Amino acid sequence: MTISQGNGGTTQPFSIDDLVADLTPVNPVRIRDGIAMALALTLFISVAISFYLGIRSGLAAGNFETIFVARTFALLALGGVSAYAAMSLARPAVDTNLRKVETTASRIVLGMASVFPILALIYFFADMPRSSVEAVAIFDPSIGRECLTYSGLSALAIGSAITVWLRRGAVVSPERAGWLTGLAAGGFGAAAYSLFCPMDSVVYIGTWFTMAVAMAAVAGRLVVPSLLRW
Amino acid sequence: MAANEDSLRHLMTKAQQGDKRSYALLLEECQKWLKRYYARKIPPAALDDLVQETLISVHRKLSSYDPSRPFLPWLAAIGRYRWIDHLRKVYRADETGLEEELLADPAEEPVSAKVSLDKLLDMLPEKQASVIRMVKIQGLSITEAAAMTGQSESLVKVNVHRGIKKMNVLVENSE
Numbered sequence: 001m002t003i004s005q006g007n008g009g010t011t012q013p014f015s016i017d018d019l020v021a022d023l024t025p026v027n028p029v030r031i032r033d034g035i036a037m038a039l040a041l042t043l044f045i046s047v048a049i050s051f052y053l054g055i056r057s058g059l060a061a062g063n064f065e066t067i068f069v070a071r072t073f074a075l076l077a078l079g080g081v082s083a084y085a086a087m088s089l090a091r092p093a094v095d096t097n098l099r100k101v102e103t104t105a106s107r108i109v110l111g112m113a114s115v116f117p118i119l120a121l122i123y124f125f126a127d128m129p130r131s132s133v134e135a136v137a138i139f140d141p142s143i144g145r146e147c148l149t150y151s152g153l154s155a156l157a158i159g160s161a162i163t164v165w166l167r168r169g170a171v172v173s174p175e176r177a178g179w180l181t182g183l184a185a186g187g188f189g190a191a192a193y194s195l196f197c198p199m200d201s202v203v204y205i206g207t208w209f210t211m212a213v214a215m216a217a218v219a220g221r222l223v224v225p226s227l228l229r230w
Numbered sequence: 231m232a233a234n235e236d237s238l239r240h241l242m243t244k245a246q247q248g249d250k251r252s253y254a255l256l257l258e259e260c261q262k263w264l265k266r267y268y269a270r271k272i273p274p275a276a277l278d279d280l281v282q283e284t285l286i287s288v289h290r291k292l293s294s295y296d297p298s299r300p301f302l303p304w305l306a307a308i309g310r311y312r313w314i315d316h317l318r319k320v321y322r323a324d325e326t327g328l329e330e331e332l333l334a335d336p337a338e339e340p341v342s343a344k345v346s347l348d349k350l351l352d353m354l355p356e357k358q359a360s361v362i363r364m365v366k367i368q369g370l371s372i373t374e375a376a377a378m379t380g381q382s383e384s385l386v387k388v389n390v391h392r393g394i395k396k397m398n399v400l401v402e403n404s405e
Contacts, residue, residue: 014282016257019289025248026293091296092307170287170294172311230287 034087034165035080038188041161042079045154045192053150053196071116071205072194078112078213079187083162085109086180090169106176109183113213120206138201144208147190147197151212155182155189159216163224174225182220186213239301246292257285260305267309272316284312317347350397358393361386366394 056068085105137143162181171177190212199205238259244252264281272280287308295304351359357379364375365386376383 014286016254016261016285019257019285020250020254022289023245023248023250023253026246028246028296029293030296091294091299091304092311093299093303094306094310168293170291170308170311172307230290 029087029090029165029169031084031087031091034162035083037165038079038083038158038162038184041158042076042154042188042192045157045189046195049150049154049192049196055195056198059195065200067200067202067205068194071209072191074112074115075187075191075194075209075213077187078109079158079184079189079191081105081112082109082180082184082187086162086166086177086184087169089171089173089177089180090166092170092172106180109180113183113187113210113217116202116206117210118206120203120210123202123206138199138204138207143199143204144211147193147199147208148212148215150193150196151186151190151209152215153189154192155185155212155216155219158188158192159185159220159224163227166224166228170230171228174228175221177228178221178224179217180220181224182217183213185220186216189216235300235302238305239297242295242301243297246295246297257288260285260288263302263305264309267306268313271313276316280312280316283316284309287312350400353400354393354396357381358389358396361389362393362397365390 058065059068085102088102088105159181162184166177166181190209193212194209199208238256241252241256241259245256261281264284265277268277268280288305291308295301351362354362360379361375361381364370364378365372370378372383372386375381376386379386381389
């Protein structure tokens with residue numbers, strides 16, 4: 001009898017001796033390895049997008065706009081914290097303190113995810129006449145299509161990689177892990193596209209980048225849990 | 231004598247490195263621990279099967295254990311996941327009438343397992359327990375549950391959410 005050490009497979013006739021005979025050395029899943037993998041993939045995708053679309057004007061000359069730095073940092077931080085929270089669910093334990101840490105991490109993730117939409121709303125209402133004109137152009141779907149497409153495709157690749165990593169572990173909260181995986185993939189995917197994105201409007205970022213992250217989160221919630229059950 | 235936390239953690243660390251002797255000892259201890267863990271949760275007839283399923287899960291998920299953390303909370307998390315999965319299967323079988331096909335072990339397991347879940351539901355306020363039964367067990371829609379209980383649809387959702395959260399805490403505190 002062969003009993004695979006991983007997801008999948010069906011319950012088979014049982015004997016402890018069979019399990020012992022089937023033992024092979026395993027490397028414990030380590031969150032830092034998972035985060036490193038996600039960051040490396042994000043970097044790779046950023047480079048690929050830069051080759052394909054180019055990079056923001058001025059970036060090559062070292063001209064870092066504050067809004068660009070803030071956007072990229074916020075998206076990377078959102079991706080990193082979400083990925084950490086998702087990957088911590090792959091190492092289960094009945095532990096009240098650990099549960100509190102996981103809950104706190106999830107709240108931090110939600111707080112971070114809401115930064116740009118809230119800023120965009122404040123900006124929009126604080127400078128209504130100008131931002132209204134700006135918004136008409138910004139809400140034109142043709143403007144945001146590229147952001148959604150590239151952020152979404154990047155998120156798909158990163159989310160798939162995180163899901164494969166999570167399947168090595170033993171996720172006992174698949175729904176929560178699905179949300180967090182989607183948010184992580186959305187954050188990293190949008191960060192990868194951010195290197196190219198020439199738009200610096202807070203309303204634009206609050207609309208299209210938020211939408212890209214939100215769509216990735218919903219997709220994660222819908223698709224990932226069934227892949228993580230064991 | 232039951233093995234203590236430190237020795238179990240040591241055995242698990244060796245098992246992750248491929249030490250079969252340590253692994254055999256570890257699985258024996260896990261088997262004893264799981265039998266005690268499940269004894270008050272499920273009927274005796276289902277005990278051996280669930281222990282075996284859990285040991286296979288332990289085997290498949292060896293890499294999810296972090297050697298820097300205590301072992302028993304990890305084993306308890308694996309055990310609880312399998313237990314909840316077991317209850318879900320029993321309820322599903324009950325709902326679809328599959329239990330009628332279990333001729334070798336007529337109805338004892340579903341009934342007893344339901345008792346475990348019913349015990350948890352009995353510990354909730356009636357408004358929460360009733361909507362959980364309707365929505366999560368009987369498969370009614372939120373709208374149907376709202377119509378039957380007189381609660382608004384949003385209140386049904388809130389009560390289901392709060393009730394399940396409370397049940398999680400009750401299960402956790404029962405470790």
